[in-house]
Amino acid sequence: MTVVTGVTCPVCGTFCDDIELVVKDNVITDVRNACAMGAAKFLNYSTHRNLRPLVRKNGELVEASIDEAVKRAAEILVDATYPILYGWSNTSCEAIRVGVELTEEVGGVIDNTSTVCHGPSVLSIQDVGIASCTLGQLRHRADLIFYWASNPWSAHPRHIERYTMFSEGRFQKSAWRGYLSRLGGIMSRKRLRRAANLVLRRDVFATPEVERRLPYSMFQKKRKMVVVDVRNTRTAEAADYFLQVEPNKDYELLQAFRMLIRDEELDVSEVAGVPVEILEEVADVMVGCELGILFFGVGLTMSEGKLRNVDAALNLTRDLNSHTKFLIMPMRGHFNVTGADVVFAWQTGYPYAIDFSHGYPRYNPGETSVIDILCRDEADASLIIASDPVAHFPQKAAQNLVKKPLIAIDPEVTPTTLMADVVFPSAFVGIEAHGTAYRMDHVPLPLKKIVEPPKTCLPDTEILQRILHKVRKLRREQN
């Protein structure tokens, strides 16, 4: 039995690097420090997996040798005129680099999951610029933490504990105690309410739509957290204050804050369902903080306004910097989606949605982004790596994706691998293969190899290299 320390967790954008694993006979038997999501991955990763490459013959997926699968995949890519190569956010930077080379070779489009996640944020950052930082700074110094349209409790479970409210910083103390006492209050109120509902058959404790005053803790000189979201979440319950915004109204709310911070008058009584008095008080707290941070989630990029919502958020931070120090950061989802953007950018000049069909990289999201290409039904083949678009793309896009030849590289069995024509089971990067990944604040960290993969499961990098090699060979023969 050995204990491996300092392991990075290849699941979410928080990319924790303090995981400890107990390994016995090439099997991970225990996980320390990880959250439920991370632990589920380390302990269950090998339960639903293919061990052998598969190739579709007469409508059925049948086992094949690696060489056969590589040959079939290379043929598909060489025959295609406009293939898309998509995924990348759950693999290593090394594999992504080979992916860019392969896309250039076959004259296709390469895109990563940013396109359906923080793509609009990237567009907006290109327009407006961003005042950001690393997470370590925030851990030690941030005294006002905003989570806007993001629910870290569910999507980035250890973010709050490691970098913000509940982290013990050098200059800012953890606010864990305050939360525990508040939680006690919330729980007993819920219990009372349930009892009252049962006995009296009416809701005497119904929470008012919006609390009309900020709680006392918002005015204390210590770490505080504000959550702005369209629905109440666990994260919102942990916050000192929760602002519930009406769906699709984030833009209005952000602009209202900008006006208040510039000392302009709002001549309405509420914005996006929030009374203006409340907004004024929150704006005062923003201006009065020492170091504020606004983390924003895909709630901004996926709702109406998309990149314009992010424009407003970036501009709000900019305005705030004429009064105090304020920073902003997107809550990136997958552990290496930031790395995918970074590698694409240093290889081609652009962060996602890159079209090589002219022989040189072109970038025009809305035209060269996968969802648009699929909805226009233009792609004639695809290679999907470490991602599951069949499950997560809108139906029309998914349908057009599966009807054309589809190559899937994934360690797991997913709806996408079930619908593919060639499937490569790969080694789990960060568990069975090493590499590099970028945390959401652009800090690169190593992915470790903890256990040996099954013999038939190669690392992503090697699978891609073999396909690339074969593609080059086929093209030489054709010429």
Added chain:
Amino acid sequence: MPKLKVSLLTGRTIDQGKGKEMGKLSKEYSESVVICQMDPNDMKFLGIKESTNVKVITDFGSVVLKAVKSARVPHPKVAFIPYGPWASLIMNPRTHGTGMPSMKGIPAEIEPAPNEKVLSLHDLLGQFRKEGQP
């Protein structure tokens, strides 16, 4: 039959995150994503109970899901579905020139569908067809 107009949100839940890591074919995963979280008063309006099937309809498709009371209320006329193959069936694929489909704040209609079944993953994928195949 009563119908309710809602604003539909999709997103992550911790169960979906855990289920995903257990494997996309696991029971945990499908159970975590075939739900539609609603405000209890909205459920009362539709005359349905916890776990009754409902049909969620948007301009882009419809899907049958299990209605559940959401833990944190009130959010009248707002319904939440975790990301997954079922939610994808009714998402708006239009990107408005950004590459990004609209997955939050979609206008939708919910109606009780106690007699309809929730599609299994197998049947759901069966709707997708390869070109040249029946």
